[in-house]
Amino acid sequence: EAQVTQNPRYLITVTGKKLTVTCSQNMNHEYMSWYRQDPGLGLRQIYYSMNVEVTDKGDVPEGYKVSRKEKRNFPLILESPSPNQTSLYFCASSPETGLYNQPQHFGDGTRLSIL
Amino acid sequence: AQKITQTQPGMFVQEKEAVTLDCTYDTSDQSYGLFWYKQPSSGEMIFLIYQGSYDEQNATEGRYSLNFQKARKSANLVISASQLGDSAMYFCAMRVGGGYQKVTFGIGTKLQVIP
Numbered sequence: 577e578a579q580v581t582q583n584p585r586y587l588i589t590v591t592g593k594k595l596t597v598t599c600s601q602n603m604n605h606e607y608m609s610w611y612r613q614d615p616g617l618g619l620r621q622i623y624y625s626m627n628v629e630v631t632d633k634g635d636v637p638e639g640y641k642v643s644r645k646e647k648r649n650f651p652l653i654l655e656s657p658s659p660n661q662t663s664l665y666f667c668a669s670s671p672e673t674g675l676y677n678q679p680q681h682f683g684d685g686t687r688l689s690i691l
Numbered sequence: 692a693q694k695i696t697q698t699q700p701g702m703f704v705q706e707k708e709a710v711t712l713d714c715t716y717d718t719s720d721q722s723y724g725l726f727w728y729k730q731p732s733s734g735e736m737i738f739l740i741y742q743g744s745y746d747e748q749n750a751t752e753g754r755y756s757l758n759f760q761k762a763r764k765s766a767n768l769v770i771s772a773s774q775l776g777d778s779a780m781y782f783c784a785m786r787v788g789g790g791y792q793k794v795t796f797g798i799g800t801k802l803q804v805i806p
Contacts, residue, residue, distance in 0.1 A: 609794065618697075618782060618798035626792055634793060666736060676724040676786045677743050680794070682736035 578603045582667050582683035589657060590691050597652045597686050599667030607670045608650040609634070609680065610642065612663040619666065625650055657690045664688075693718045695783050697797035704773045705805050711758070712768040712800045714783035720744075723787045725766040727757065730780040730799070739781075742766055773804045 580601045589595055601608065609624040611634075621634030625644040639661055641653040650669075654661060664687050668680035694717040704710040716725065727739040742750045742757045750757040758767040770777055783797040 607792065611796070616798060619784075619796040621794055621796075624792055624794070632792070635795075664734070668736075676722060677741060678724075678786075679726055679728075679738040679741055680736075681738075682728075685734050 578681070580667055580669055580681050580683040582665075582686050584686060585684065586687045588689045588691065591658055592656050595654050595657060595688075597654075597665060597667075597688070599650045599652065599683060600648050601650075601667075601669040601681070602648065603669065603671070603681065604647065605669035605671050605681070606647070607672065607678075607680075608644065609668050610640070610650070610652045611666045611668065612636065612661075613666065613685075614663050622652070622665075657688075659690045662688060662690045693720075693785055693787065693793065693795040695785055695795050695797035697783055697800050699800045700798075701801045701803070703803050703805055704770075704777075706775060707772055709769060709771045710773055710802065712770070712781050712783075712802065714766045714768065714797060716764050716766060716783075716785050718785065718787060720787040723785055725757070725759070726784045726786070727755070727766075727768045728782045728784060730782065731776075732779070736782075740768065770802075775804050775806065778802060778804045 610622040611619040623642040625631045667683040670678040670680045696715045723744045725742045729737045740752045740755045756769045780799045782799045786794045
C-alpha cells in the first residue's frame with residue numbers, strides 16, 4: 577500500500593530533550609516536506625526537500641533540523657525542544673520536484689507535546 | 692511571497708444543499724497550482740481537487756468543483772449535495788512551479804453539515 581509513515585504518532589516530552597520524528601514514504605517520491613498545524617494558523621511549512629541531499633527552509637524553520645540521506649526518509653529533528661513547538665506535525669510527499677500540479681500525500685500526523 | 696486567504700473560520704450547511712468555501716491567493720508567479728484538502732475529525736489530510744493556473748476550465752471531481760477566477764485570484768471550492776460526512780476542516784493550498792518549491796496553506800474553514 578502506498579503510504580507516508582510517521583513515527584511516533586504521539587509524544588509527550590520535556591523541554592530540552594532532543595527528539596526525532598521519522599518519516600518514510602514507499603512511493604519513490606522526490607519531494608518531501610514537513611508541516612506543523614496549529615489552531616487558527618492552518619498548516620505552515622517547516623522544511624522541504626526536492627531530492628536526496630537537497631533541503632530548504634519553509635516558513636517556520638527555527639528550532640528544527642532535517643536531513644535527506646535516502647530518498648524514502650526525511651526525519652524531523654528537534655535538538656532542544658521548547659513548549660512553543662507543541663503542535664501537530666505532518667510529513668508529506670509528492671512524485672516530482674519542479675511540477676506544481678501534484679497533490680501531496682500526507683502521513684497520519686504526529687501530535688507532539690513539550691512540557 | 693505567496694499567500695492564501697480563507698476568510699470563513701466556520702460555516703454551516705443543511706444536508707443536501709450546496710456550499711461554497713472561499714479562497715483567495717496572491718503570488719507573482721505565472722505557473723502555480725491550487726489545491727483543496729479535507730481534514731476530518733480523525734485528523735488525516737485528504738486531497739480533494741486541483742486547479743492549474745493555465746487551466747481554462749474549472750476543475751470538477753464528483754461533488755466537488757473549483758470555481759477558478761484568475762483575474763480575481765480566487766479559487767473557491769463548491770460542494771454540491773452536502774452529506775453529513777462532509778463535516779470537516781477544509782484547507783486551500785498553493786504550490787508554485789520551477790525551482791521554488793514552497794507550499795502555502797490557508798488557515799482553513801470548518802464546515803458543519805446539519806441534518
